[in-house]
Amino acid sequence: MTVPTDVLIVGGGVAGRSAGIFTARHGMDTLIVDTGESILRRNAHIENFPGFPAGVNPRQLLDLMGEQADRAGCERHDGRVTHVEQTDDGFAVETESGDRFRTEYVIAATKNTVDYLETIDGVGFIDRGKTFVDTDEQGRTGVDGLYAAGRLAEKSHQAVVCAGHGAEVAVALLEADDRPFYHDWVAPDGYFTDRGRDLPPGCEEISEEESRRRETKALEAMCDRFESLHPDEQITHPSL
Ligand SMILES: Cc1cc2nc3c(=O)[nH]c(=O)nc-3n(C[C@H](O)[C@H](O)[C@H](O)COP(=O)(O)OP(=O)(O)OC[C@H]3O[C@@H](n4cnc5c(N)ncnc54)[C@H](O)[C@@H]3O)c2cc1C
Numbered sequence: 001m002t003v004p005t006d007v008l009i010v011g012g013g014v015a016g017r018s019a020g021i022f023t024a025r026h027g028m029d030t031l032i033v034d035t036g037e038s039i040l041r042r043n044a045h046i047e048n049f050p051g052f053p054a055g056v057n058p059r060q061l062l063d064l065m066g067e068q069a070d071r072a073g074c075e076r077h078d079g080r081v082t083h084v085e086q087t088d089d090g091f092a093v094e095t096e097s098g099d100r101f102r103t104e105y106v107i108a109a110t111k112n113t114v115d116y117l118e119t120i121d122g123v124g125f126i127d128r129g130k131t132f133v134d135t136d137e138q139g140r141t142g143v144d145g146l147y148a149a150g151r152l153a154e155k156s157h158q159a160v161v162c163a164g165h166g167a168e169v170a171v172a173l174l175e176a177d178d179r180p181f182y183h184d185w186v187a188p189d190g191y192f193t194d195r196g197r198d199l200p201p202g203c204e205e206i207s208e209e210e211s212r213r214r215e216t217k218a219l220e221a222m223c224d225r226f227e228s229l230h231p232d233e234q235i236t237h238p239s240l
Helices: 014-025 058-072 159-176 208-225
Strands: 002-010 030-034 075-078 081-087 090-095 100-108 125-128 130-133 146-148 186-188 204-206
Touching: 002 014, 002 090, 014 030, 014 058, 014 100, 014 159, 030 100, 058 075, 058 159, 058 208, 081 100, 100 159, 146 159, 204 208
Parallel strands: 002 030, 002 100, 030 075, 100 146, 186 204
Antiparallel strands: 081 090, 090 100, 125 130
């Protein structure tokens, strides 16, 4: 059976999860296929990711980003993508274990793994000891519907930069999809509408009461996630 989706993200590290949060929140069916080996898992304690003034366990950070992608509506699938092929209306994607997907868009976010892209005409690769995909600033590869995000698109080797690029690529994809002017914003009641403006697509206005309700829920969730040390063991370099 071939599973259809709008957006298939290959790689669920920081760039892939971040991209998925944006495409799924905009209502696109989004599937993240991942082997679960984000290089961030090797970090011992991440101290430069904004929002965590005392730092955060990197495996905890990945879990939180995964949870956020799930809440946004992403599907996540464990597996190694081995083949991506262009079709008349997008791409056919296959994993090592034989799972098949068809999708309108692909976002490749696999750091330096490119083998599954090698059969697509028009993708440029850059070899600097590690291999990268040649893209413009917004991750466009030159092949319609195929994007690359994060380290794979030669972004600097920093988690926040790669996460930010995942978001930027997702927004570029949404624009290419001819979706109406789009801001994923939650604004206070009346911010647009009390000024005689329509609520822009993707925006939401919420009351103070709703804002407090959401804050309370968020507080409960974060207290729960940070109640104890993260259980996953430190990952080291495979050669050690
Ligand atoms: C020891 C160490 C410490 C670090 N410390 C910091 C730090 O303190 N601060 C900081 O900002 N950055 C740090 N980094 C760098 C940071 O981890 C990376 O820059 C960032 O994770 C890159 O994000 P990415 O999404 O591009 O790649 P990754 O997070 O590596 O994600 C790539 C994903 O693709 C998946 N994948 C690969 N091939 C396939 C395939 N064929 N099919 C499906 N999935 C696939 C992998 O499983 C992985 O989940 C550190 C890195 C290391 C090694």
